[in-house]
Amino acid sequence: MIPELGHVALIIAFCLAVGLALIPMWGSMRRDVTAMNLAPTLAVAVALFVAVAFALLAVSFLQDDFTVAVVAANSNSLLPPIFKFSALWGNHEGSLLLWVLILSGWMTAVALFSRGLPLLMVARVLSVMGMIAVGFLAFSLLTSNPFERLLPNTPLDGNDLNPLLQDPGLIIHPPLLYMGYVGLSVPFAFAIAALLGGRLDASWARWSRPWTNVAWGFLSLGIMLGSWWAYYELGWGGWWFWDPVENASFMPWLMGAALVHSLAVTEKRGVFRSWTVLLAIFAFSLSLLGTFLVRSGVLTSVHAFAADPERGLFILIFLALVVGGSLLLYALRAPAVASRVVYSAVSRESLLMANNLVFTVATVVVLLGTLFPLVMDAFSLGKYSVGPPYFNAVFVPLMALVMPFMTVGPLSRWRDDTAARWLHELLVPGIAIVAIAVSLGFLGKEGFNLWIALAVLLAGWVALGVVKDAWRRLANPGGSLRWRSLTPSFMGMAVAHIGFAGVVLGAVVVTQQNVERDLRMAVGDQQELGGYRFEMLSVGQQAGPNYLADQAVFAVTRDGQPVATLIPEKRRYFASGQIMTEAAIDASIWRDLYIALGEPIGEDAWAVRLQYKPMVRWLWLGALMIGLGALLTVADRRYRTQVQRRDAPVVGVAGVAP
Amino acid sequence: MRLKRFAPLLGFVLLAGLLYKGLSIDPTALPAARVGQPFPSFTQLELTSGREITEQSLSPGPALVNVWATWCYSCRLEHPYLLALAARGVPIFGLNYKDDSVKAREWLLQLGDPYRLNVADEQGLVGLDLGVYGAPETYVIGADGHIKHRHVGILDEGVFDRDFVKYFPDMGVSGSVGAAAGDS
Amino acid sequence: MRRLALLVLVSGLFAPAVVWAVIETYQFSSPDLEARYHTLSQELRCPKCQNQNIADSNAPIARDLRVVLYEQLETGASDEEILAYMVARYGEFVRYRPGVDRNTLFLWAAPALLLVAGAGLVVRQARRGGKRAEPLSATEQEEISRLLREQNG
Structure with missing residues (x-):
């Protein structure tokens, strides 16, 4: 009964979403206030019924209802309850339901927090989001019904959740990632609404900015968790593989990085309006493209998909309607007149444009590398593989290129600035950082390491730009520090930029200085690695709730002092018979x-594989800072008072938070 | 000027076309690198007779070279159809890939032997030179000793009629073969 | 293994098909060879697997190719010879770093081309709007000081 109720709730949600997609949009054309006023109510109602469906599916999982196909395929009675719950989204059907739940959550948020916005705008935004919800609800109901029953041949027990997914990291990784993926639908909807209304101005940018920052922040956190999980759970210590599934989440992130910055310019200066609106469309389109790539099976990935060409076709048609429709709208409605606002080639506008350019090129390159094998295959030009060596070779220089812009960016002035002023601000500390970078380059064991020196240099510069900017805000001729000038939006930028520098440092150092040995070890054997001594103390067996593990106990010492006791495991899961490596890590x-x-x-x-990984934590701590920094910016006062403020862009004021 | 605004749409249409095409492509299908080349040279023992054989022994073509092993579950499913093909006069050579020769000989005794002869490739060296990445795989070698085609996975009537029959012009319609395979 | 892979394939969306680490204990005659082994085994794609290099794959063919790689390195083959050997047998597909040929030229040239083209557009844009900004008028100056006071106050 419960699954049927869930199914009904999902169908009701679908009908309400159709209403949301049509009625307020119709109202916006006829200027019918009643119809437009329905938008927030309908949005909340869709969310309510999707939440009911989600909760009922969760109940089926928790009650081990193996008559439900997804439960039988992805859960097991021995599974700890928390994993029974997270098993809900460890599969295609359930994760799609999670996707819809999060989408309707974003709709609700827009409905609640946009009371101050013009009704016309709210109605259009929610209506566009309603259209997206219609597509995904139809996808779920027609091709991937999560409530499908296995009758009459009901299995006695479930097939079990893939052991890899029986991990705390995987409980929160997909929801966070989807928060980001799906959250990009909000700036998308704002962009479409603005195009429909023909008003692409600073107020549009200001309205969609906080949403974009939050969505992008979640996306950053989601990607970070995925990378961290791969590092400790896959058992071989890598943290980024350039797999198509990873790229599918990375492309919207890169595009989002460009969007976040482009919106800043459009809000402050009213320029790049067409470009910003295009970025908003692209960012969400890449989310949808990612969904297509992950679920259609057109690319091979180490992450096995529920590959199904029929589902692929459905998403492709949906993709064509959403992206094709919005790009057509763009072609017809994008502002015909270039903005009158002028800026010089040496200005913050130009720097942010350069940043936009690099991130856009990076996105296109990742897309090209990801799809290249498909292109060759489609034209029968042979089978090619494009993997990490290619992506690293082209991506690393692009990121190196963007960092000098990040250094100068926060210090630069809008509209018109001079290179001489930049030099004046940065020359002395900049040179000091060169000296530090060169000397740190010698720290490695094999003489001078150019890569590390370069990474320290670029990361140091980025940090320098942020610190200088903070100091300029704080410093007061009167003597006391002006703490209030460190607004949340400045702090968010500062934290995110320093986080980015941290990611770069961590990535380069761990790639350059990683020590890895595959060894044969018996009880009593000792090995030296990275200045640490590893001794294998014992080997034994240990039973878990749904697996049996071989365990080895290692004592790690340094100069005779105990450092850690590490217990790596090799587990055999009862239900599936799958074997899994569970690495042991001493982190610092x-x-x-x-x-x-x-x-x-x-x-x-x-x-046994022993690894010494210097500064690998900086990757995730840095990414954490990027995500939290982006989230922090919404605390800014000006987003809470958005309607009361004048819409005219503030002209030529240096020192206003970007 | 306004036409420029259609550029993103045009780009997307091309992309969508590519993705649509992608839906009908199997990304895991891998064409054999050796097609069009002579069969790689080797010197190995024959599985049952124990005499030394070389690539010259796999003649005259056209013939099939079937990669099989006793550890390969699909090979057991494929075996009856190979027997039926052999009965119809299609020359089949075996490449016993990374297998235990004793077990392989037992297999042939129990299940029947469709092969003219069998290369005992215990180390998988011939397989490696051929670009084999699993079993079963079936190759066509032409009268000139060159590799014409490769099929990965179980060879059955549908596959044979679709991809193989053109290399064996003297074979008639193979409809009856399937029935024979079903009986055995 | 095949059955296991199939099981994973049907059961999970995010689930990599291979779940335990490949750990082998080759003894190399020099650290240099060991480093090249690591690099090459990560740049060669396992022909049978879902998207995986031969270093990380448990598939039998990946294990065989690792043996070949190890032996060829120890007999003094160059990286180019080893790659040519692999490509001759399994096609361009095995190279995660596609070699530059007529088909891949665009792939390798694209980043630089895009960057140059994009930079051209950016510069043109800045030029167009880029007649030196006029000095602020008195009212604008006043507006700015007012805004700054608000901001700080």
Whole structure:
């Protein structure tokens, strides 16, 4: 009964979403206030029924209702309850329901927090989001019904959740990622609404900015968690593989990075309006493209998809309608007159444009690399693979290129600035950082390491730009510091930029200085690695709730002092018989020690992988700062008082938070 | 000027066309790199007789070279159809890939032997030179000793009629073969 | 293994098909060879697997190719020879770093081309609006000081 109720709730949600897609939009054309006023109510109602459907599916999972196909395929009675719950989104059907839930959550948020906006705008935005909801609800109901029953051949027990997904990281990774993915639909809807209304002005940019920052912040956090999870759970210590599924989430992030900055210019200066609106369309389009790539099976990925060409076709048609429709709208309605606002080639506008350019090129390059094998295949030009060596070779220089812009950006003035002023601000500390970078480059074991020196240099410059900007805000001729000038939106930018510098440092150092050895070790054996001594103390077996594990106990010491006891495992899960490596990690800010257990060799020896990974934590801490920084910006006062303020862009004022 | 605004739409239309085409492409299908080249040279023992054989022994073509092993579950499913093909006069050579020769000989005794001869490739060296990445795989070698075609996975009547029959012009319609395969 | 892979394929959306680490204990005659082994095994794609390099894959063919790689390195083959050997048998597909040929020229040239083209557009845009900004009028100056006072006050 419960699954049927869930199914009904989903159908009702679909009908309400159709209403949301049509009625307020019709109202906006006829200037019918009653119809437009329905938008927030309908949005909340859709969310309510989707939430009911989601909750009922969750109940089916928690009650081990193996008559439901997705429960039978992805859960098991032995599974701990928390994983029974997260198993809901460890599969195609359930994760799609999560997607719709989050979309309707965003709709509700827009409905609640946009009371001060013009009714026309709210109605259009919610209506556009309603159209997206219609598409995904139809997709769920028609091709991927999560409530489908397995009758009459009901299995006695479930097939189990893939052991890889039985992990706390995977409980929150998909929801966070989807918060970002789906959240990009809000700036998209604002862009479409603005195009429909023919008013692409600073107020439009100001309205969609906080939403964009929040969505992009969540996307950053989601990607960070995915990378962290791959690092400890896949058992081989990598943190980014340039797999199509990863790229599918990375492309909207890159585009979002461009959008976040472009919106700042459009809000402050009223320029780049067409470009910004296009970025908003692209960012969400790339989310949809990612959905297509992940669920259609057109690309091979190490992450096995529920590949199904029929589902692929459905998403493709939906993609064509949404993206094709919005780009057509753009072609017809984008502002015909270039903005009158002028800025010089040496100005903050130009720097942000350069940043936009690099991030856009980076997105296109990742897209090209991801789709290149498909292009070659489609034209029968052969089978190619494009993997990490290509992406690293083209992506790293692009990121290096963007960092000098990040250095100068926060210090620069809108409209007109001079290179001489930049030099004046940055020359002395800039040179100091060169000296630090060069000397740190010598710290490695094999003489001078150019890559590390460059990373320190660029990251140091980025941090310098932020610190200088903060100091300029704080410094007061009167003597006391002006703490209030550190607005949330400045702090968000500062935290995110320093986080970015941290990611770059971590990535370069761990790539350059990582030490990895695959060894045969028996009880009592000792190995030296990265200045640490690893001793294998014992090997035994340990039973978990739904698995049996081989365990090895290692004592790690440095100069005779105990550092850690590490217990890597190799688990065999009962239900699926799957074997999984569970790595043991001693983490700290400067280095991780990483042990993974392989196969037994002979009587009592094991194949063991020992790794010393310097500064690998900086990657995730940096990404965490990027995400939190983006979220922090919405605390800014001016977003709470958005309607009362004048819409005219503020002209030529240096020192206003970007 | 306004035409420029249609550029993103045009780009997307091209992309969508590509993606649509992509739906009908199997990304895991991998064409054999060796097609069009002579069969790689080797010197190995024959599985049942124990004599030394080389690539010259896999003649005259056109013939099939079937990669199989006793550890390969699909090979067992494929085997009856190979017997039926052999009965119809299609020359089949076996490449016993990374297998235990004793078990392989037992297999042939129990299930029947469709092969003219079998390369005992215990180390998988011939397989490696051929670009084999699993079993079963079936190759066509032409009268000139060159590789004409490769099929990955189970060879059955549908596959044979679609991809193989053109290399064997003397074979008639193979409709009856399927029935024979079903019986055995 | 095949059945396991199939099981994973039907059961999970995010689920990598291979779940335990490949750990092998080759003894190399020099650290240089070991480094090249690591690099090459990560740049070669396992022909049988979903998107995986041969270093991380548990598939039998990946294990075989690792053996070949190890042996060829130890007998003194150059990186180019080893890649040519692999490509001859499994096609361009095995290279995660596609070689530059007629088909891949655009792939490799695209980043630079896009950047140059984009930079051209940006510069043109800045030029167009880029007649030196006029000095602010008195009323604008006043507006700015007022706004600054508001901001700080």
